Amino acid sequence: MINEAVGSRPSDSVVRTLSAAECYELLAVAAVGRIGFVSPTGIEIIPVNYRNAEKRVLFRTAPGSRLAQLADLDGHVAFEVDYHAGDFVIAWSVLMHGEVSRLDAEGEVLLSNLRHPLLAWPGAGHTLALQFVPHDISGRSLMRRA
Helix, strand or coil, X not given: CHHHHHCCCCCEEEEEECCHHHHHXXXXXXXXXXXXXXXXCEEEEEEEXXXXXXXXXXXXXXXXXXXXXXXXXXXXXXXXXXXXXCCCCEEEEEEEEEEEEECCHHHHHHHHCCCCCCCCCCCCCCCEEEEEEEEEEEEEEEEEEC
């Protein structure tokens, strides 16, 4: 139980399913997510920094990377973003399924109009911009009451 893990007295938690609109709002305030996919060696999960743009997730990777190879195949992946407060009073998670691909014309326009530049944390070698277009989105939040 979360309460025991953080050493507090017992409390009630409220878990709520988030609407698609709420999920997209949360994606807009976060900056790091995880892309999960099945590879020949098993399930892989790769963290990426991203920008949410009109119901697409834009990110950069290195040419030739596993994510670049997936994009060439319009690979089916999952994308997940989550958050929890340091005191564990609030937490949320958003999960999407869809395809990762190279930018199409609309994606190129979205990338050029970003308010903050899309820079990959690993460095200058990560120059290939990709997009994740979701087919479905779900999320849930948890609020703990003392």
